[in-house]
Amino acid sequence: MKKIVFYIPLLITIWSYGQKKVLHSQFFTDNISIDGKLDEPVWNNAAIATNFVMYQPDNGKPIPENQKTEIKVLYNNDEIYIGALLYDNDPNKILKEISQRDNFGTADLFGVFINGFNDGQQNFEFFVSAADVQGDCIMTDANGEDYSWDAVWISKAILTDKGWTVEIKIPYAALRFSAEDKQTWGINFFREIKRDRQKYTWNLVDTKIGTFTQQNGILEGIENIKPPTRLFLMPYASFYLNAADGQKTYGTIKGGMDIKYGINDAFTLDAILIPDFGQTKYDDQILNLGPFEQQFNENRAFFTEGTDLFNKGNMFYSRRIGGRPSTEPTLNENEEIIEEVQNVNLINALKVSGRTKKGLGVGILNAVTEKTFTTIKDTIFGETRREVVEPLTNYNVLVLDQRFRKNSSVTLINTNVTRNGNFRDANITGLVWDLNTKANTYNLSGNVKYSLINDIKDKSGVFSTLSFAETNGNYRYSVGSDFVTKDFDPNDLGINFYTNYYNFYGNGNYRILNPTKLFNTFRIDYDMYVEFNKESGKVQENKISSEVNLSTIKNNYYGLGFTFFPLQSNDYYEPRAENRYVIIPRKIEVWGSISTNYNKKFALDLNPSIIFTDEAGRMAYGVDIGPRYRFNEKLLLTYTFSFNRKNNNKGYIDSVDDYDNKNTPETIIFANRNVITYSNTLSGKYALNSAMTINLAVRQYWSFAENKQNLELQQDGALTPYAVYIENKNSSFYSWNTDLSYSWWFAPGSQLSVLYRNNASNFERIIDKEFKHNVTGLLNNDALKHIFSISMKYFIDYNAVKNKVRKRA
Known part of the structure; x- marks a missing residue:
């Protein structure tokens, strides 16, 4: 009898995997205040979406009772409302880092995915974190989540003694749906419990199937609504103050407007x-x-x-x-x-x-x-x-x-x-x-x-x-040309960089679909690739590679891989001349990757790599080290140091034409050189609240190529010593960028941005190997430019203006 009792819920769960859950929405006319409390009487009678199941890492596992999740959906003639009760047996452990919009940091998350046409093609996704930070994106299976899309909607999240709650109001103008009297929408709800790195959905998203958007549930009950006029105006005004040493300081005022107009319910x-x-990020x-x-x-x-x-x-x-x-x-x-x-x-x-x-x-x-x-x-x-x-x-x-x-x-x-x-x-x-x-x-x-x-x-x-x-499945493969x-x-x-070739490639991989005693995720890949010049038939590229990527039950991430280039290849691009190529020796590259659990205040990213060739003395190695520290829910600092060195690198530096003899091909000159690169980046965020953030980004970069010997490229792709004198072809490039910004979303869709920026860069043939001089030289000379700017954009919704006019009338 005990076995029967055990298997009944299991069979029900398995049967539900292939079914789409259905939720009925309720029409209302009362006012709802978006305060996260869900204390209006109309919420009490709304149907409840519950019984969430895990999306990652243990796909299909029911959510624990002490973290149950209940969602309600209401609608009126202008908006759809979502209320979420997100229970947690230990509310003090809810992670709630305050971050910028569309960047949730280390915080629990709730989301609603809506497809107004219920066609499995595209979701409009709206997220709210436990820190009350908004995010939104468009999701397609082909392109994944596109967070560059921004809608205008209202939400509020608050912490309670039972967990946290979310209240959301989404205007119909932010969605796409047909003009039918009875609407049937695709819908799914999402919850991430960050401290456990567990993600849940209301309708099961089976990871064995290579699609996400087709596995929504169904929302019914929405009737007699009409797609609104989607006309949004976003006027802006900007002020720029530019200054540089030895140059005249000047100010500039700009103004303009962006327009969004819904031609119909789809376009x-x-x-x-x-x-x-002017406030776009530097390259x-x-x-x-x-x-x-x-x-x-x-x-x-x-x-x-x-x-x-x-x-x-x-x-x-x-x-x-x-x-x-x-x-x-x-x-x-x-x-x-x-x-x-x-x-x-x-x-x-x-x-x-x-x-x-x-x-x-x-x-x-x-x-x-x-x-x-x-x-x-x-x-x-x-x-x-x-x-x-x-x-x-x-x-x-x-x-x-x-x-x-x-x-x-x-x-x-x-x-x-x-x-x-x-x-x-x-x-x-x-x-x-x-x-x-x-x-x-x-x-x-x-x-x-x-x-x-x-x-x-x-x-x-x-x-x-x-x-x-x-x-689909644990084992997957691909082949192509x-x-x-x-x-x-x-x-x-x-x-597009590469032309005049044909290639063949293949991949085989294995992954676990559910956690084991050691791993939350585990995947191993094996790749083969070969590329031929279309005219000569010579091998341009070839490699065999394998890599392992995994995450442990403690949510640390590790990767290890190698790439073996078993054949000499012929580079037709580096000589910068038609039908000329240089021989690239056989080589092997080994790399590793470590990323510790970001849930902890201190985390570290480490990425070392090394390349060996079968040419004496020719090798490369490098490392990226990225510590990060979250001081509290508002302040986060990350630092990355990158170093790369290429010993006896061979590269093009010049070419010389023989104008006296048209039958003599041009002389192409390479250099045997050491190339060394240093990079330091510092980024920081201080969030005053969920609508205001101060951000810092500093990047220092220095790379130089020191030529040790000039080489002449032969017709057979080999390199031989070149004794003729040519001018200095060493290269040294160093740059400095600083961005310090303040961002305030002072109203839905409306933003005030204040930015201070300085930058400088320099290219030289003379290499000064004193690291300090390259940095101070940029900061103290006339090349450093300063820009201070203020920009404000204001969101105007035609429907909101129209409704206000009607009420006043």
């Missing part, structure tokens, strides 16, 4: 009128000795928010818009540039994006940059002239993404750059597919992209890839 128009990116520049440009992260909100459609196929690199000019000026003899342009100004930009109920996603992005000149001076006569380095330019992206069976998609993408006048134009078209079986067990993905460049000489190229993978022609060039509005 939204975003537009920038008079853009201002972390490095000493770039390689053949390719440094790729930077996008920090401008317009180009990060809700751009999952535009990122399909990796064809869009938004830093091209408003980046460096696309051409270099033509200099005559005895001329020099006296005003070099770093960035082209953006005139305006807009995007339209959304998805229909039948699964068709449409994205349109358009931006215009201004005609830009550089100033050139004759060094003998002192005359100056101006030359266009970037004409008036239009950037356009079009995406059509059709989803079907809730887990598969086929996408058509086109990017186009049109420059006014006799300048280079570019057009890229891509077809991308991501196909999954109905049970999400296997995946077939790939793409075909075609580029067409209109320039002095037109050229076109193709990039294609195809991969197949098993995507890429093919890229020599003239494939998406770099006017995308970014």
